[in-house]
Amino acid sequence: MTNVYFADDRFSKRHNKLKNAIRDKQIILQKTKQKFQNKGKFILDDIKETKSKVRDTIKENVWTIPNMLCMTRIVLSPYLGYLIVNGNFEYALSFVAIASITDLIDGWIARNFKGQKSKLGSFLDPMADKVLVGTMFFTLTYIDLIPIYLTGIIILRDLVLIGAAFQIHYMSIPKPRTLSKLFDVTNTNVQLAPMFISKVNTTVQLVMVCATIAAPVFDYVDHPALQALWWLTTSTTVLSAISYIVHRKKTYKICNNLKR
Template sequence: MGPLPAGMAKVLSRTFFALHSHSRILSHLHSPSLERNVICTNILHNFRLTIGCTSLVRMYSTDDKRDIYELQKHAQILQTVIHKNKEKIRNTEQKLRRRGENLVKDFHHQKQVASLKIKEKKAIVIKDILETKSKVKEKIEEVIERENIYTIPNFLCVARIAMSPYLAYTILQENYQLALGLWLFAGFTDLLDGWIARKWSSQSTKMGSFLDPMADKVLVATLFLSLTWQELIPVSLTCLIVARDVILVGAGFVIRYNSLPPPRTLSRYFDVTHVTAQLAPTFISKVNTAIQLSLVGSTLGAPVFNYVDHPVLQGLWVLTALSTVAAGLSYVVSKNTYKYIKKR
């Protein structure tokens, strides 16, 4: 309870003073020297003061109770407002929580949708790439002519290439009789594959136009190297022949690369079923090949029939060198030694 008002405090002090005086008067009632009416008058006055003080106290108490009641009423109102605000805050929290959960769900959903779209686009891109690859392959197939390479002349050419290392081995072992027999067999296969290719058109292939001279060059180079090792053929002549053949083979690979349409890959480059060019040896080159084979055969027979270093062999050396140079120049001068195979 707060401090008393100034007026009320003054009344209370006067009341307590009156009561104190009343107690003193009562103590003197038995005194014969005081008059009774004065005493009674003082008692009545003090009694009235006491009643007024009591009323003021009661009034103050009533006002205090009213203030307390008002405070309690305001407190109840505040509690009601706080309770309502708590409910609003709780509802707002629930709404925010639901909104956050919805946002998370929407994010995951959008992520899944984006992932599915990416997968679909990836599948479409892969499909487009495969379709484009297929179309390119079809166009390449239209440009490049495929042919059957499994023919008898081609097998005979491969046989000559395969037997060349063994023929060189027999020469190094100085088994000239067997080497001479193998050389005759190789020459026979060379004549036979040409005759078959000319006789039956189904056996003539553009692959054979490249494979036949390749087999001849491998056979001739192998024989010249092995015979030079045995000192039956001059080193200078062998170097001339091998150098020319290496240049011609390299030119063949260049022609293959230039005639191959893009994309140029190793698998397509070495795919012999894809014919992109056709070689046509010159007449001088054919004559040179015949001279070279004659020199090799004569040299193989020299140890067998004992005419090593015969002047005829030396004349063949010169003739072979001249024909080799002439054949090499013919490939440079002539424009019909090869042609590209294009779409028909």
């Protein structure tokens, strides 16, 4: 009889131990489930907040004169490429002159007239310049008026700067980093402060592409002066990239508001 009681007690202890283990597992599973539910809710809330930010940005007055001028440069850039590829260099020169004037005008209007500065414009203005200049470099390289190595160096430099700015912008976002914070242009952001060598480089690039477009018109293709301008552009582009890397703390400034 004693053995029976002993076996029953041992079975009861094992049963209770197993029951406790099952209960502990259920608690762990419940906590894990709650954790995933909370994380899922956090992601959904973040997506909703991101959509709200996008809607707010869209509601902003984007139909400003500077934005329209920027969009005009972007939309007409392929036509400039078409003119260059088809050898209509006289028209291409006129187009570049008009585009340069609109670039000056849109910046002046945004700075001096109320209601003409916008968040969208802070992105459109540099984008329009990159699209226009990039189109000229690609097409002039395509028709063998600019060496391919030069275009490659310029594109690589721009990609490095864009990548560095994005990385610093991401690191500047307070934790937890979310999509809404990443794409919120009103949030703490990174502003690129142009250095003197960068301004010189931009000027040299514009002079070079304009001189290259004019070369077939005035018959000085492959002139030594034009080739010297290629090397000058290469030098200023490389120096500009090195300066941004060496002085990146001064170059990329964290600011609360993007300025055009």
